[in-house]
């Protein structure tokens with residue numbers, strides 16, 4: 001995987017919990033352009049461990065002068081966002097991946113309906129730039145608990161096709177009203193909590209939208225959880241996965257190589273066979289089908305965890 | 316650097332020919348004495364100086380004549396270049412990739428000056444100079460895909476990713492090994508590969524699709540594929556089978572060395588930045604048996620590969636009818 005070493009040019013607080021980081025090439029060289037909805041993976045070294053989180057790019061995809069990401073501080077997360085908030089300063093160098101996109105716009109759409117919940121606004125910020133440049137019709141609905149939490153607010157243009165729904169102010173998002181009456185051939189994109197993604201998919205299905213017109217991205221980083229143990233089938237090696245570590249990170253720390261890309265359970269790259277399982281795999285990915293998850297024969301180490309007596313990986 | 320471009324034809328009198336240098340750098344595809352279908356993938360570009368892998372888009376002595384042959388094919392059948400409307404952005408991405416690469420790798424042949432979205436392109440071998448506005452199709456004589464692929468050797472497929480699959484939604488296909496853009500446009504990865512024997516059972520496509528979906532920006536890959544063609548014909552399309560199919564029957568022990576060509580496809584895979592589409596250029600290299608056999612190691616290996624190949628593949632690769640003649644010819648070069 002191609003890596004870039006970039007300098008943190010500017011850190012801006014967008015809300016009490018969300019900071020924006022602007023990254024530029026140390027020599028001022030242009031960065032690879034990208035497509036709306038793309039993300040980069042940031043390396044966060046701590047001691048001899050490297051934690052990696054993926055963040056959506058929020059800057060103009062056609063502007064190679066710099067990349068911008070917005071990071072929400074999760075005090076109960078594994079520490080990735082805390083690292084970004086407390087350990088990274090302007091002038092520091094960060095190692096990041098080249099942009100990748102698992103949430104691209106379908107440019108066949110007659111119209112794009114974008115629905116964001118909370119920090120789920122981030123992938124849409126680059127998509128808005130792209131839609132404006134391509135002059136494709138869209139509307140954006142952005143739901144947040146309060147104005148002060150709506151970090152994306154400062155980055156959004158004041159335009160009639162951008163709708164804000166602040167629940168504290170009594171303006172709740174009405175999915176039925178949003179989706180009903182959209183022109184045939186519209187596509188809907190949701191990013192936010194699982195509940196919102198499901199609600200949009202259900203509503204769209206009720207209105208007979210084709211499934212190929214319904215897109216979503218869950219923006220979760222790997223969840224923390226109870227520590228657990230795994231066994232590597234080929235070597236018999238036992239590994240302990242710490243509470244704040246993902247299984248993928250534990251494998252990397254033990255030099256058991258596993259392929260990855262998104263580190264968010266969406267790309268399928270880290271799929272790993274399970275050769276023995278006595279217990280319950282806690283699937284947190286969006287890649288395996290419900291049947292595959294139930295069979296407990298595959299696991300996505302970037303996101304998923306385990307509870308039980310023995311988990312043996314086919315590695 | 317001075318370069319020579321052949322004056323030659325890929326139809327009619329077939330004056331196509333390889334110089335000793337072109338033979339030396341021919342991408343001979345076999346690294347073993349037997350052939351099995353495999354997904355043999357390597358990072359691209361990257362290879363010894365002067366090799367066909369050195370640069371992103373190889374420009375060789377056939378460049379000018381190949382572009383003339385493409386123009387003839389397009390004049391007869393404009394449908395060889397198609398782009399569904401949502402693929403125009405991918406066309407611009409490809410245009411940028413090719414112009415930037417060629418101007419960097421062949422500064423004596425190509426120049427690109429960019430001032431914001433005002434671009435100035437000079438293609439010396441083809442005598443083209445063009446000023447245009449990037450992303451504004453009204454400023455080019457053709458759409459971006461057609462414009463740049465009329466100036467670049469090889470076929471081009473642009474693949475759109477959706478529903479965890481890849482869709483052939485745009486392309487410039489004038490030198491295909493017996494497949495048809497008109498028939499395949501809009502198809503997904505599995506549909507357009509359906510005719511390849513054996514591969515499906517071997518799970519090759521599932522793996523290949525998984526690989527392709529994971530191709531990332533800034534890291535391209537390549538693989539080689541091969542087939543056999545009678546006469547140095549680029550346009551071996553199904554539409555024109557009536558023109559080239561009967562030529563298969565013209566092979567005799569006397570002419571097989573000059574008329575039977577090994578056709579190697581250098582396929583590369585690129586993730587494009589703005590569109591997130593995949594570009595799949597398929598570059599074709601042709602070399603007749605007589606020229607190949609100037610390299611004794613190639614003669615020996617090709618003999619074994621073509622003698623022992625699975626009959627189903629010999630049929631699929633289009634040389635079953637001439638296999639005996641070919642193998643006997645090659646046997647004459649083997650001192651085993």
Ligand code: FES
Nearest residue numbers: 263267268270302
């Ligand atoms: S790395 Fe993408 S699913 Fe695990």
